[in-house]
Amino acid sequence: AELNSSFKKVQHLVPMLSLGNTFTKEDVENYINKTKRFLQIDSNSNLEFLAEPKIDGLSATLIYKNGKLDLGATRGDGKQGENITENIKSIKEIPHYLVGKYPREIEIRGEIYMSNSEFEKLNSIRVAQSLPVFANPRNAAAGSVRQLDSQITASRKLGFFAYNWGFVSENIGGTLVEVRELIKSLGFNLNHPVELCSNLDQMVGFYNKIYENRSNLDFDIDGIVYKLNDISYYDRLGSTDHSPRYAISHKFPAELGITTLKDVKFQVGRTGAITPVAELVPLTIGGVRIKRASLHNKDEIKRLGIVIGDTVSVKRAGDVIPQIVNYNPKLRPAKYKNIIFPEKCPSCNNYLQFEKEDKIIRCLNHANCKEQIIGQLIHFVSRNAFNIDGLGEKQIIELYNNNLIKEPADIFSLALPNENSKHVLIINLPGWGKLSLSNLIDSINNSKKQTIEKVLYALGIRHLGIGTAKLISKNFKTSKELINRILNINDDNKEYFAQDLKLIKNLYNFGKY
Ligand code: AMP
Numbered sequence: 001a002e003l004n005s006s007f008k009k010v011q012h013l014v015p016m017l018s019l020g021n022t023f024t025k026e027d028v029e030n031y032i033n034k035t036k037r038f039l040q041i042d043s044n045s046n047l048e049f050l051a052e053p054k055i056d057g058l059s060a061t062l063i064y065k066n067g068k069l070d071l072g073a074t075r076g077d078g079k080q081g082e083n084i085t086e087n088i089k090s091i092k093e094i095p096h097y098l099v100g101k102y103p104r105e106i107e108i109r110g111e112i113y114m115s116n117s118e119f120e121k122l123n124s125i126r127v128a129q130s131l132p133v134f135a136n137p138r139n140a141a142a143g144s145v146r147q148l149d150s151q152i153t154a155s156r157k158l159g160f161f162a163y164n165w166g167f168v169s170e171n172i173g174g175t176l177v178e179v180r181e182l183i184k185s186l187g188f189n190l191n192h193p194v195e196l197c198s199n200l201d202q203m204v205g206f207y208n209k210i211y212e213n214r215s216n217l218d219f220d221i222d223g224i225v226y227k228l229n230d231i232s233y234y235d236r237l238g239s240t241d242h243s244p245r246y247a248i249s250h251k252f253p254a255e256l257g258i259t260t261l262k263d264v265k266f267q268v269g270r271t272g273a274i275t276p277v278a279e280l281v282p283l284t285i286g287g288v289r290i291k292r293a294s295l296h297n298k299d300e301i302k303r304l305g306i307v308i309g310d311t312v313s314v315k316r317a318g319d320v321i322p323q324i325v326n327y328n329p330k331l332r333p334a335k336y337k338n339i340i341f342p343e344k345c346p347s348c349n350n351y352l353q354f355e356k357e358d359k360i361i362r363c364l365n366h367a368n369c370k371e372q373i374i375g376q377l378i379h380f381v382s383r384n385a386f387n388i389d390g391l392g393e394k395q396i397i398e399l400y401n402n403n404l405i406k407e408p409a410d411i412f413s414l415a416l417p418n419e420n421s422k423h424v425l426i427i428n429l430p431g432w433g434k435l436s437l438s439n440l441i442d443s444i445n446n447s448k449k450q451t452i453e454k455v456l457y458a459l460g461i462r463h464l465g466i467g468t469a470k471l472i473s474k475n476f477k478t479s480k481e482l483i484n485r486i487l488n489i490n491d492d493n494k495e496y497f498a499q500d501l502k503l504i505k506n507l508y509n510f511g512k513y
């Protein structure tokens with residue numbers, strides 16, 4: 001991450017270097033041979049390397065004095081980083097105090113990262129709040145750490161893998177394996193899995209094994225790092241301006257695919273936000289079938305300069321959301337189509353509102369826009385909301401299309417014993433039967449005991465994610481109390497959220513939670 005003037009600068013005691021890169025087995029072999037020559041080791045004898053995953057996060061250094069965390073800093077340009085101590089303290093996996101037998105002063109280095117599952121959770125919350133999404137877990141981790149408000153960092157679940165050290169006041173071991181054990185004993189998580197290798201084949205074997213199974217890891221890695229196990233070689237080998245000679249990275253190939261941009265569709269989210277989505281001629285990248293890619297907003301399309309018909313490179317960024325990287329100008333067809341943003345909502349045909357220099361485009365017809373209503377219903381039953389089992393996206397759309405639910409309150413009416421005609425209709429829908437209906441009624445009834453925060457989140461109010469819902473709900477004893485309070489709000493903007501209020505009132509009058 002580049003330097004931000006808002007953070008105090010920190011001069012690193014020991015520079016935080018980058019790593020040399022290799023891409024092929026041959027490159028790795030050359031590196032091993034060069035290292036042996038440098039150390040005057042016989043080319044036929046073995047040299048031990050520890051092979052570790054190269055974590056795709058944000059490197060950080062942590063200085064502990066007398067066992068207490070004194071300073072946390074980013075790498076910056078390698079010589080000078082940023083003081084991010086306050087933010088770092090909110091990361092659970094970074095101990096404030098070392099445990100066990102620690103040196104008087106030790107600098108622990110490693111990678112701050114966001115797990116893939118946490119990343120997806122964060123982005124889905126951001127979508128719900130109409131905020132721009134992060135492109136990949138690394139950006140999300142970097143964005144979270146470099147927040148001026150450490151509360152925000154604390155709200156994002158970040159992890160830390162220790163894999164290196166800087167300045168240390170005393171000798172901490174003769175081999176990398178020993179030092180890792182020590183670092184672990186001080187209270188850190190080590191990057192894993194690792195393998196101690198004694199030859200090229202073993203190293204590349206580990207690389208291939210991890211590459212093939214990387215989707216099983218809940219964190220992104222962009223390669224393998226091979227490091228000499230014998231630390232006494234480190235000083236002898238020294239470093240270039242850019243990287244140390246005791247280690248080398250073996251990078252994974254970037255996961256790119258080439259395809260054609262068939263069309264751009266405009267999706268209507270549950271808050272009315274319109275997002276462009278690229279429709280691609282389907283392709284497979286890294287074993288995953290891809291038909292669509294996110295285009296975020298108008299700016300992103302302008303930046304890419306793409307038109308419909310272009311041949312585009314698609315990347316699976318951070319192994320998660322597919323993205324368009326660029327297009328090939330030489331292959332642009334004579335008959336192409338510009339991407340034109342609609343003036344009217346693709347779902348309800350109402351005129352759209354453009355906000356924040358066109359970054360957010362919204363349909364304000366919340367009450368009558370089918371896609372919004374369906375989105376809202378799906379949100380209402382989702383896991384962080386009422387969490388109604390057996391009622392997913394597919395079922396909601398089906399029930400909506402059959403006029404069985406039009407708004408959240410209708411979901412509860414489905415469970416009433418006197419709704420016989422509705423029950424008959426449901427049982428006769430494809431894929432439904434008596435048993436699935438009775439299960440659905442049970443889960444609707446169970447969901448009525450939902451916690452206040454989930455009830456609040458379920459209402460789908462803009463800018464009210466699950467985190468905010470938790471904070472607000474602390475001030476109320478029951479959901480009823482909370483809803484009462486919302487309905488009695490005296491606010492000049494009442495008209496603005498009249499629709500929200502109407503839905504809440506319907507739910508409330510229903511009196512079922
Ligand atoms: P690069 O950014 O591609 O030049 O690679 C160097 C960076 O890789 C270092 O600055 C570290 O932040 C990062 N890194 C991730 N995992 C490791 C690891 N296991 N060992 C050393 N560096 C790592």
Ligand code: ZN
Pocket residue numbers: 268345346347348349350363364365369370372
């Ligand atoms: Zn609409």
